Amino acid sequence: MVDVEIGRRRRKVAQTWNELTGPQLLQVCQVYGLAFDTPGPRYKALLRILFAVPNRVMNRINVVQFVDLKPLATFLLDPTKGRPLTDQLLPRLPTCSWAQLWAGVRSRTPHLYGPRDSFRNLTFAEFIFADTFFLRYLQTNEEAWLNKLVAVLYRPQREDYRPHAASYGGDRREDFNEHLLDARAGYMARVPHYVKLAVLLYYQGCRRELERRYQRVFEGDTNQKAALSGWEAVLHNLADGVHRVEATAGQSLHNVMREMQRVLENYDRAKAAHQAS
Template identity: 40%
Template sequence: METLQIGTITKQVPSSWNELKRRQLLAVVAELYAPARPGRPLRLLSVVTGFPLPLLGTQPVVVLAQLLPLAHFLEAEDQLLTEQLLPTLQLPGRHVTERAVTWHGPRGHLRNVLFGEFIFADTFFVLYALHGKAEHLDKFLAVLYRPRRVGASPASADWTGDVRLPFNEHQLENRTPRVGPLGILERQAVLTWYRGCRAQLAQEFPDVFVAADEDAKKRATKAPDWARVLRKLAGGAFGAVDQTAGQPLRLVLAEMQDLAADYHRLKNQKATH
């Protein structure tokens, strides 16, 4: 956070995506995903700083030149949104007799996501990015966001750190239509967040993502083959397929990265002999 004062008004201004508030995130994606139009830098500055446009518009050019860089992180490639700014989504009813419901999402950095859940979410995410079909986006959202588990509380003996109902791929088809009425801004915000988390994982575990996406000829049309990676891992450190799928995502990715490192080390040793 940075401190900014204009006149007698002082505000704390975020200096990264992770420091934004939920309302700021929604306002930012509304601007970034919309067709470009004059005044975008000033509008983004207004969102980030909290100072109204009329006030910013009256500032001298030399002052604005110093202020506009405060919002540059929004369009910087090395700045990622990984904190969970939308822990819940309010899903409106699809008809007058259906009540609105609250669904809960994963924690920041995908900390409580399991590997099996990630396989489905990432597949639908990449398919949506490639083909832009709404059905893929709805399924992606329905994988990550789920109803609250009854009795979920840190005080409970069975507390897992996750308030959501356990992921069940067989419930996905019935649950997906419930996401339909969700607003476009919330959809874009979740995509922005997941894209940041995914990029962070790819930085931490590069060999794993290369292995899941090793066929460059199919990369432009198909999602990474995480199911193949799961089958290769099954029977090893985490047990059978269903046991491996039920392990924390980062634990599995770390194991996979270690295996990849061992493979490359042995390969290099053979090449030098």
Template identity: 25%
Template sequence: MNTLTLHNEKYRTEKLIPSKWDELFLDQALRILRLQKYPECFSVRFLMLKVLLNLRLLKKGFKSDLFFALLLKNHSQKDNFKLLAFTDWIFEEEKSCTKLLLTKVKKPLKKVRVCKDFDKTQFWQWVHADTNFLAYAQTGDEIAIDKMMACFYLKDTFNAETIEEESTFFKNLLPEKKELFLMWYIGNRQVLAQTYDAVFGGEKEETKRRDFGWAGVLDDLSTDVTKMEQVGELNIHNVLFSMNKRIIRDREAQAEAERNNKQKS
């Protein structure tokens, strides 16, 4: 959070203002993402600032309080431009969050799909989502986002065979809600990459992912197809931790073998 201070000869007021996406309330984030569809100009940025300050739009105009009065009446245009610097982070090219999430998607006739905490994800569930994420990154096809959402927003339990069918549930979802989901996924994927850097950063593992998908990375932990399915049902952190540990151990063993060979020669 940043602290915004406004004052004149009579009044002084301070207000906390969010400085990243995870510090926003859900409705604030959705309103800002909706505003981003408009050209970046003074008036749109000013609206975003009002959203950050949680000044809600009422039928007769914006909510009137001492802070808002100071903001509008006692500051020059030049000062207001300085205030808009508090919105700069909104326009960063790569947006991400880890906690901010639309937990439920509802449709008429009480149809509901619920998304659980990312850390409770099964490995195969994440593999299918990540495959579609990489497809979206390459093609920009938004159907891939619908399929990603079908992997997380579940009617009951995850079933890879119903992803195509379930993805239609999200076809007409508001763009800002899809974008928020994508930001949430990107943020949590970044956490995985930082935590299990050997899995995500190794050249050998990258080659396996490119040639065989995540199954190519998983095969080292599985003796047969049946075992691979069992491993795939485990929590994502359990699987990635084991992968990471094994890769590091193999690298250390290889480095030790190379040192021994040099000593012998």
């Protein structure tokens, strides 16, 4: 955060994605969907979001002030640079008038909750599906894949949710069930694109963090196999037998990645020692 003074207003301004608020993230994603003839108006729109001031205040900023303030919004122009978005700024999908468009639901639409910061409560099974849909969306830019990605991550609250109970497992969401994806993806088709774009930015950020933490997994044969056949092929190889597939899929994503990293690093050391002998 940096301190900025605009007229009589003093603000602490975010300088990383994780320092944004949920509403700010949604506003930034709305700006992404707008067409600008020149970069200046885009910067001004992003600065207004960061400063949390009305347009009339931004319009009073002169050219010199604008040039001085412009670098504050630079990190928002390219989410693939700088520190990634890994904090969960949208723990629950916002409910708007579009929520009532879900065909076939009861009179009250259930709230949908997302994963925690840095995929802390994501299972490997969720990641298998989510990453498949994520990569397909990047390849095709078809909204249907984005709908499925969000449908994997955001689910209704589990019936036995008691966060202070001794049995609480750390996930507010109901257990992942691939057979419910199509119905929930149909609902996501009615969610505004900018909301789904905010979820996509969060997913991209958390995936970048996975690549950093488990570098060997994402740069070796395992990553190649995942790119060609999906992470499901990696699951079957890792489980070492059909009877262990379901148990491995239900494990924490970070536990699975950590184990793969350990196995691959041990393999690299053994290979290096063999070549040196």
